[in-house]
Amino acid sequence: MRKLMILAMALIIAPLMAQESAGNIVHHYAARNFIAGNINKSRLDTVLMAGVNAPSAMNRQPWRFTVMQDIKLVKQIISDAKDGNILIVVSTDSKASNEARAVLDCGLAVQSMYLAAQALGLGSRIYTGPIAAINGRFKNELPAGYTAVALVRIGLVEKTDAVTAASSRKSINEIVTYK
Numbered sequence: 001m002r003k004l005m006i007l008a009m010a011l012i013i014a015p016l017m018a019q020e021s022a023g024n025i026v027h028h029y030a031a032r033n034f035i036a037g038n039i040n041k042s043r044l045d046t047v048l049m050a051g052v053n054a055p056s057a058m059n060r061q062p063w064r065f066t067v068m069q070d071i072k073l074v075k076q077i078i079s080d081a082k083d084g085n086i087l088i089v090v091s092t093d094s095k096a097s098n099e100a101r102a103v104l105d106c107g108l109a110v111q112s113m114y115l116a117a118q119a120l121g122l123g124s125r126i127y128t129g130p131i132a133a134i135n136g137r138f139k140n141e142l143p144a145g146y147t148a149v150a151l152v153r154i155g156l157v158e159k160t161d162a163v164t165a166a167s168s169r170k171s172i173n174e175i176v177t178y179k
């Protein structure tokens with residue numbers, strides 16, 4: 001009986017679990033309708049760990065994450081922010097901020113946190129629009145010598161179907177070439 005259960009686990013449940021985690025990556029959407037409410041610390045920590053563990057060229061991890069929780073500050077950066085929304089600003093050493101590699105690495109950390117937040121049932125959205133302002137009048141919020149690349153906004157959302165909520169995409173035939 002025990003052997004049968006282990007076999008069922010290997011043949012049915014494990015592939016289903018793998019499908020489920022791939023599903024979280026395939027199906028996501030940039031949240032539009034955030035609602036007020038606090039994100040608990042353990043979910044925030046998990047999102048941050050997804051960023052910490054992101055891959056980077058030569059494993060240089062050229063990023064710093066600034067977690068903006070002060071709602072007055074958050075609303076100055078994203079005017080329609082809701083109470084409890086958190087901004088995670090990803091910055092890199094200013095000297096490297098023009099290097100495609102460093103910017104790509106930061107983008108991967110951003111994407112990892114964006115996806116992790118949604119896998120946890122939170123809403124998330126990536127922004128570059130406010131980056132000029134962050135590198136300008138909010139520069140003091142960043143670690144000294146660092147330049148912001150992008151930010152991830154996380155917060156509570158009403159439960160939404162990620163398949164229909166996402167904007168349309170180009171077709172796979174338009175994008176993928178097999179040789």
Ligand SMILES: Cc1cc2nc3c(=O)[nH]c(=O)nc-3n(C[C@H](O)[C@H](O)[C@H](O)COP(=O)(O)O)c2cc1C
Nearest residue numbers: 028029030125126127128129130150165166167168
């Ligand atoms: C690098 C990057 C920068 C973005 N900047 C902004 C932004 O400044 N403001 C905004 O509202 N959305 C921004 N977005 C969100 C995109 O508009 C959104 O991910 C895209 O349109 C797909 O939408 P969907 O998730 O509804 O399918 C950004 C996304 C990325 C990846």
